[in-house]
Amino acid sequence: MEKGDTYQEESIEKLDVHYIYIKALMKAGIMTIGDLIKIPKDNVLSILNDVNALGYNAVRRALMGRGLIFDFDKELYEKYGIPEDFILIKIATLPLNQRLINALRDNGIIYLGDLLVTNYSQLANLRRVGKNGIKELLDYIHTIGFTLVGERREFDEIIEDYKNAGVPLVGDVLELSNSAAFSLYRANIFTLDDFLDYGPNVFNLIGIGKTISQEIITAMEKKGIKFGVENPTFEKEISRSEIMSENIKNEEIKKRIERKKELAKEFQDLLLEREELLRKERELDERIAAAIKAYKALGVKDGATR
Amino acid sequence: MELQDKIFKMIDEELAKIETEVNKLRDENKEMKVNIENKEAILQELEAFNEDNV
Numbered sequence: 001m002e003k004g005d006t007y008q009e010e011s012i013e014k015l016d017v018h019y020i021y022i023k024a025l026m027k028a029g030i031m032t033i034g035d036l037i038k039i040p041k042d043n044v045l046s047i048l049n050d051v052n053a054l055g056y057n058a059v060r061r062a063l064m065g066r067g068l069i070f071d072f073d074k075e076l077y078e079k080y081g082i083p084e085d086f087i088l089i090k091i092a093t094l095p096l097n098q099r100l101i102n103a104l105r106d107n108g109i110i111y112l113g114d115l116l117v118t119n120y121s122q123l124a125n126l127r128r129v130g131k132n133g134i135k136e137l138l139d140y141i142h143t144i145g146f147t148l149v150g151e152r153r154e155f156d157e158i159i160e161d162y163k164n165a166g167v168p169l170v171g172d173v174l175e176l177s178n179s180a181a182f183s184l185y186r187a188n189i190f191t192l193d194d195f196l197d198y199g200p201n202v203f204n205l206i207g208i209g210k211t212i213s214q215e216i217i218t219a220m221e222k223k224g225i226k227f228g229v230e231n232p233t234f235e236k237e238i239s240r241s242e243i244m245s246e247n248i249k250n251e252e253i254k255k256r257i258e259r260k261k262e263l264a265k266e267f268q269d270l271l272l273e274r275e276e277l278l279r280k281e282r283e284l285d286e287r288i289a290a291a292i293k294a295y296k297a298l299g300v301k302d303g304a305t306r
Numbered sequence: 307m308e309l310q311d312k313i314f315k316m317i318d319e320e321l322a323k324i325e326t327e328v329n330k331l332r333d334e335n336k337e338m339k340v341n342i343e344n345k346e347a348i349l350q351e352l353e354a355f356n357e358d359n360v
Contacts, residue, residue, distance in 0.1 A: 253314075253317075256314075256317050256318070260317075263328055264324070266332075267324070267327065267331065270328065270335055274334070277335060277338045277339065277342065278338075280342055281341065281342055281345065284342060284345040284346060284349060285345070287349055288345060288348060288349050291349060291352035291356060292352065294356045295355065295356055298359050
């Protein structure tokens with residue numbers, strides 16, 4: 001973080017960002033970097049998106065480049081328990097594959113803070129971040145002690161669980177090619193039930209272009225499956241409850257134990273911090289009392305100002 | 307409700323309680339930091355005044 005509060009009164013013109021954004025912000029009455037940091041996200045988005053779709057990210061990046069973050073971002077990072085030291089670490093400096101770093105950058109994920117608040121399904125839908133990329137990222141995130149919100153296990157493991165539970169996968173039911181099936185799995189659509197729940201939006205998923213869309217439509221016609229209507233033939237055999245294997249439950253327990261450990265550690269750290277703060281406050285009280293005594297000794301009346 | 311679900315529910319409730327305590331402590335520490343900053347500013351002002359008037 002930028003040292004001190006010198007930026008508070010600094011004109012937003014000093015931000016390293018195109019002048020069109022500065023102009024829009026100033027027009028909205030935001031004159032200083034201090035003002036900018038404090039405004040709610042909706043306001044920033046509405047001001048900058050009126051200029052163009054890149055404005056918000058450009059301004060946010062310019063702030064972060066100065067070691068500053070929006071207050072709403074700060075709240076989000078606090079909510080996720082991400083330490084300040086982590087937030088502004090550039091992804092480019094992490095021990096990750098260069099192609100993955102580039103893909104994250106192109107998706108607007110520049111800093112570690114951005115990555116750690118990304119939830120799993122967003123990550124799985126990022127452009128050019130394939131299955132291996134997701135695995136590499138998750139491995140890294142786990143080594144630094146974090147997990148993503150809504151994190152799911154590897155496709156292979158999930159697919160294995162469905163198979164063990166005797167639940168047919170949508171790719172098998174519709175007899176789809178691997179690329180079509182994995183485009184669905186990437187969006188957490190594993191069973192026909194998932195597929196029907198998702199509905200026609202499935203054709204808007206990243207990775208599902210014209211060819212795969214056509215393949216899915218043909219397969220649906222062939223099997224007599226339609227969106228928005230009952231498909232009784234398949235409905236019963238793919239009940240979600242069937243897939244809750246012991247394996248998944250054990251993972252859930254492990255996650256909770258880890259969370260408890262994290263909380264206990266944080267509690268301990270906060271208690272230590274409290275002790276230090278109390279000590280500091282007591283010392284300050286004593287020094288203030290001494291200073292007031294000296295002030296009175298000078299014979300200055302109470303309430304006098306410099 | 308299955309036994310396992312009940313256990314999960316109990317653990318989650320416990321985690322929520324701990325989380326509330328942690329958040330409370332964190333907020334209180336934050337408030338203390340603000341108080342300390344204010345006191346530091348007051349002290350600085352007092353000491354500067356006293357120095358000027360010695």
